[in-house]
């Protein structure tokens with residue numbers, strides 16, 4: 406093994422060993438870069454629109470006649486972060502059961518998407534919301550008021566699920 | 571007596587200019603680094619983000635000032651003061667313009683302390699005192715990383731001081747004086763030292779990078795290995811002072827290089843072409859503009875290099891200082907001496 410006799414330093418040419426020409430090259434490169442178009446997105450003004458495959462915060466699908474969820478509790482059961490709490494109640498509607506209380510603790514949720522995968526009714530899906538903020542721990546628990554999202558706004562995700570799930 | 575008052579006024583102006591320049595440099599550093607990395611940089615505070623340094627300083631002031639439990643308190647307190655004081659006091663020998671001819675025929679020199687016959691030595695001496703600030707900061711913090719940063723810094727500064735001094739000696743041989751005003755006067759009409767001393771300029775430039783602890787020689791604060799180096803244990807405005815000192819040092823180093831090698835405020839042909847008489851106000855303003863322009867180019871170079879080159883390893887740094895720059899500096903002196911001896 407003759408590794409040490411062929412190091413990078415020994416393979417360098419005289420000009421490379423002088424450093425300065427190489428430094429000048431590097432400087433030229435960074436100088437050119439200064440005038441290239443910038444990649445920064447000016448966030449609050451310019452927003453990024455995710456694709457259907459994006460896993461944002463989980464939301465409940467709201468149809469014209471109410472939520473799809475039948476309060477089976479599977480999502481709550483599968484959630485690895487124990488973020489979901491469901492309390493079932495009875496309803497006059499055809500599906501007979503509905504969630505009286507449905508809460509997701511957004512401080513716990515890890516956006517894994519298992520709840521969506523396990524749901525038999527396709528009632529909980531991952532949305533495109535990625536800027537989720539709150540000022541206190543209480544605020545971080547999203548109830549039905551925040552979770553229910555009209556189905557029209559979730560079409561892209563539902564389409565994606567139909568194709569790839 | 572009035573000359574004392576005048577000097578004080580000039581000193582106050584110079585201090586303020588230096589601090590404003592330091593603030594502007596912080597902004598520019600962030601902007602230029604952003605551009606080099608395909609980013610935009612600070613643009614939210616004020617127009618074009620120009621008030622960002624102000625916001626930064628405000629933040630630093632309102633932060634808690636933490637002194638480590640086992641730190642040596644007096645030294646911990648003095649260290650940043652030494653750093654900034656040294657960085658700022660060098661300013662007084664720098665001549666950003668020549669003089670203003672007053673009505674009664676006296677010359678009002680623009681430099682705070684004009685015609686100091688050891689001006690350059692003063693700079694070299696003070697800039698090496700700056701190392702005390704860093705070493706004391708490292709030692710008094712009672713933190714191993716700080717101490718390592720401080721030690722590295724002292725080794726680095728001593729090594730590069732030599733090369734810097736040797737380069738300066740050659741330049742002084744060409745100019746024939748240590749007085750900043752004289753050095754500039756000897757380069758008037760475009761006979762800048764950089765044309766006669768390209769090697770000396772290069773050595774001085776590299777040594778200045780090391781003296782100011784700037785990348786690629788920012789080993790004293792090498793983040794990956796030393797957390798923050800000598801200022802790890804500093805917070806609030808004490809940290810701010812170190813930060814400020816770094817930029818003030820950059821400014822003075824650029825100013826000295828401009829004086830020594832780039833002809834200071836000299837601009838060939840243009841003043842006579844514009845009909846600016848020596849000693850008049852327009853001429854002084856013109857000279858100031860020229861000086862600021864040259865210094866800005868060097869300052870840009872400082873920032874540009876920092877965001878281009880990776881940091882040197884410690885042995886590489888010492889190799890470069892002792893085995894390359896020092897012999898080159900000596901050779902430069904011998905050659906310059908021979909030429910000066912035979913040509914003049």
Ligand code: SF4
Pocket residue numbers: 473474475476477478479480481491523524525526527528529
């Ligand atoms: S969201 Fe789906 S899985 Fe969860 S309780 Fe409702 S129906 Fe069941």
Ligand code: SF4
Pocket residue numbers: 463480483484485486487488489509513514515516517518519520521
């Ligand atoms: S995305 Fe994962 S962590 Fe979040 S609620 Fe659904 S199952 Fe729980």
